[in-house]
Amino acid sequence: MFINFFLTLVVICAFFIPHKYLLAGNYIYQSAFSARSYAMGGLAPYGSPLVLESNPALLSGISNTTFELGDTYIQAKYGLKSMFIGEELTSSFVNDTNRYVPVHLPYFGVGGRLGSSFHWGIALYIPGGGGGTYKEVANLPSGRSISEAVGHNIATVGDWEIAWKHTNAAFYKVNLTPGISMNVNKRLSIGIAIDAIYGTLQSETFHSLDPNANARLPGVGLRIKGDPAYAAGGKLGFLYRITEMVNFSYSYTTPTSLYTDGGASVNVPNPIYYRKTGVSQKLKFPEAHNIRLAYDSEQLTVGMEIKYIAWSTSQKRTRITLEDPWLEVLGFSTGAATSDNAMGDQRVFIFGLEYQPDWIAYRFGVNLTSNPNAPEGISPITPVVSRHVSAGLGFKTDTWNYDIAVEQGLHSKQYGSPGSNEGLAATARNLNDIQTLRFARYSHATELSTTTISFGVGRKFN
Numbered sequence: 001m002f003i004n005f006f007l008t009l010v011v012i013c014a015f016f017i018p019h020k021y022l023l024a025g026n027y028i029y030q031s032a033f034s035a036r037s038y039a040m041g042g043l044a045p046y047g048s049p050l051v052l053e054s055n056p057a058l059l060s061g062i063s064n065t066t067f068e069l070g071d072t073y074i075q076a077k078y079g080l081k082s083m084f085i086g087e088e089l090t091s092s093f094v095n096d097t098n099r100y101v102p103v104h105l106p107y108f109g110v111g112g113r114l115g116s117s118f119h120w121g122i123a124l125y126i127p128g129g130g131g132g133t134y135k136e137v138a139n140l141p142s143g144r145s146i147s148e149a150v151g152h153n154i155a156t157v158g159d160w161e162i163a164w165k166h167t168n169a170a171f172y173k174v175n176l177t178p179g180i181s182m183n184v185n186k187r188l189s190i191g192i193a194i195d196a197i198y199g200t201l202q203s204e205t206f207h208s209l210d211p212n213a214n215a216r217l218p219g220v221g222l223r224i225k226g227d228p229a230y231a232a233g234g235k236l237g238f239l240y241r242i243t244e245m246v247n248f249s250y251s252y253t254t255p256t257s258l259y260t261d262g263g264a265s266v267n268v269p270n271p272i273y274y275r276k277t278g279v280s281q282k283l284k285f286p287e288a289h290n291i292r293l294a295y296d297s298e299q300l301t302v303g304m305e306i307k308y309i310a311w312s313t314s315q316k317r318t319r320i321t322l323e324d325p326w327l328e329v330l331g332f333s334t335g336a337a338t339s340d341n342a343m344g345d346q347r348v349f350i351f352g353l354e355y356q357p358d359w360i361a362y363r364f365g366v367n368l369t370s371n372p373n374a375p376e377g378i379s380p381i382t383p384v385v386s387r388h389v390s391a392g393l394g395f396k397t398d399t400w401n402y403d404i405a406v407e408q409g410l411h412s413k414q415y416g417s418p419g420s421n422e423g424l425a426a427t428a429r430n431l432n433d434i435q436t437l438r439f440a441r442y443s444h445a446t447e448l449s450t451t452t453i454s455f456g457v458g459r460k461f462n
Contacts, residue, residue, distance in 0.1 A: 029128035029309075031348075031367045031388050031407065034107055035070050035456035039392025039405035040352025041365020043303050046247075046296045049109025049121040054290050054305075055237035055251035056179035056191030059119040061296065063460075065112035070403070070456020074103035079413075079447030080134055080380055084427055086441070091161040093137035098447075101132045107456070117183045122176070129172025130382040135211055138165040138426045140220060141328045149207070149220045151270075161429075163207040163217060169381045171226075171283060173199035173258065179235070187241045191251075195233040201226040201260040201283055219270040222327075224279050224320070226260030237290075245297050253288040255314060266326040278323040284314035299356050307348040311372045315343040331430040339421045342377035346370055354394075361394030363405070375417040383448035385409035390452075401458040409450030416444045 032038040034050040044054045047061025049068060079098045086092040111121030139161055140149050147158035179193030206221035208214070237251030264279040287310050294303025318339050320327075325335040352365040367388035373379070392405030416422055423439045433439070 028130045028382055030072070030105065030126075031369075031409075032365075032390075032405075032454070033125050033127075034068060034109070035072070035392065035403035035405045035454040036354075036363070036394065037352075038072065038407050038452060038454040039363035039365060039390055039394075039403070040301070040303075040350075040354055041367040041388065041390055042348075042350045043294070043301075043305055043352025043365060044290075044292060045354075046294065046301065049111035049123050050107060050125065052109070052121050052123040052177040052179045052193050052235070053125060053127065053175070054235075054307075055239070055249050055292065056121070056193040056235055057181050057189045057237040057239040057249055057251065058292075059111055059121045059179060059181040059191055060183055060189040060239060062111045062113060062119045062121065065110075065461040066458060067108075067110040068401075068456055068458040069108050070106070070454065072103075072105040072107070072452060072454040074105065075451045076101040076103060076132075076409075077447075077449045078132060078134065078380075078383060080136060080444070081447070082136060082422075082426065082442070082444035084139075084442045086139075086161075090159055091139060093139075093162050095136040097134065097136060099132065099134055114180075119181045120179070122178045124174070124176050126172060126174050129170070130379075131168075131170035131172075132381055133166070133168045134380050135164055135166045135213075137162055139429065140207060144220075146209070146217065149217055151219060157209065163209060163220075164211050164213070165205065165207050166213055167203070167205050167380070169203040171199065171201040171260075173197050173283070173285070177235075181239075189239045191235075191237050191239075193235040195235065195253075195256070197231045197233060197256055197258065199229050199231070199258040199260065199283055201229075201258075201281060219267045221265075221267060223265045223268075224262065224281070225264075226262040226279075226281060229258040229260045229283070231256045231258050233285075246295050247293075249290075249292045251290045253290070255287045255310075256285050258283040258285075264322055264326075266322075273326055277326060280321040281319070286310040286312075286314035301352070301354040303352055305348075305350040305352075307346075307350070309346040309348070309372075311343045312345050315341050315372075317341060330428060330434070340377065341379075341421070342374035344370075344372045344374055346372040356394065356396070359396050361396065361403075363390075363392040363394065365390045365407075367407075371412075371414060373414060375415060376420045378414050378416045378420060378422065378444075378446055380422070380446055383412070383446045384414070385412045385448050385450055387412070388450075392454075399459055399461070401460075403454075403456045403458070405452075405454045407450075407452040407454070409448070409452070411447065411449040413445055413447045416446070418442050420444075 032042040051058035107125040109123040181191035233256035239249040390407035
């Protein structure tokens with residue numbers, strides 16, 4: 001009893017440890033949403049309340065009132081490489097940086113039966129997000145020198161057009177999803193769920209003379225703090241039992257938008273920008289389709305899932321709009337900036353296996369995903385791991401379950417196009433630089449690998 005209480009308390013306390021940055025790895029989504037699912041490569045575990053992330057019809061596998069509580073820790077190793085050959089040494093740079101980003105993602109679910117035909121569940125989880133903190137040497141905005149940027153002459157390095165650029169960004173969303181499933185007959189179940197969504201988006205960019213930001217350049221930078229945003233979406237799914245143990249399911253997730261409007265500080269402490277200005281920005285999440293085919297029994301689960309996420313319909317372009325024309329773009333002052341992300345759709349393939357001959361369960365999984373980032377739109381805050389392998393164990397008593405999983409996101413590297421958003425931002429000082437293809441002398445790439453540990457506890461009530 002004491003061990004059960006202690007482990008439960010540890011997980012509950014971990015729930016309230018704040019996390020600042022989020023690199024989910026499977027683009028901006030996690031590859032799984034519970035310890036049991038992580039161990040099986042992201043395969044939705046039939047009869048778990050956490051299936052509300054993918055298909056509410058899978059709630060029909062719940063036999064008794066149950067709850068699950070857990071936490072996931074992702075250690076992401078992120079790399080950024082870039083090089084630019086300028087006209088002179090004062091405008092050339094090379095970057096080769098690596099950073100470790102810890103991520104903390106709790107989850108909770110509860111579910112049960114309502115008579116013989118209905119099953120219910122509620123899940124609280126973090127689908128994903130993006131961000132991090134990274135630094136690189138880059139050209140100053142609008143081709144200014146360091147002396148021009150700070151407003152007075154600086155000896156030795158004043159004529160340089162490059163400096164250390166620091167970027168901090170964080171965005172994520174949290175879903176509270178209640179759902180219900182109904183057994184239409186012995187073979188068919190249908191389910192519906194509502195997603196109550198909370199999200200936020202914050203970012204900051206500034207420059208300094210040194211990599212540790214001890215000599216920060218005044219008058220160059222942008223800080224955006226989005227307000228908390230709320231939205232609603234939903235899921236609709238069905239499950240068809242081909243045989244008593246073999247089932248096929250499909251679900252549809254609706255697109256949603258989070259309006260993370262807020263405030264922005266520009267070029268502090270330049271007196272021209274003496275106050276904050278309002279900012280309008282939006283996070284759009286696309287529709288998704290999920291297919292699952294599995295053999296589910298008390299001792300053995302073998303299954304596969306295919307997910308299709310239509311990022312091209314929601315993340316094709318992003319736009320930031322200020323109330324004042326304070327953004328510097330190619331030497332001009334404007335109130336809006338648009339970036340072409342060149343996003344494609346994402347396809348995810350999952351294979352999962354669970355074997356539980358007695359009180360110990362053995363699990364294994366593989367998760368493969370296409371990269372929705374095109375070379376023209378790769379971003380340091382949304383890198384992708386394309387291949388995940390995982391394994392885990394489960395321990396069961398009469399009423400309690402304990403799960404642990406380890407997943408390795410294998411090293412992935414993607415090269416960007418010189419004319420991408422990153423390339424233009426790093427090299428183009430004005431329209432003439434674009435016309436003369438100055439960005440063609442720029443090259444860059446992002447790298448990412450992840451190590452994930454997920455653990456959870458659950459209990460069933462008779």
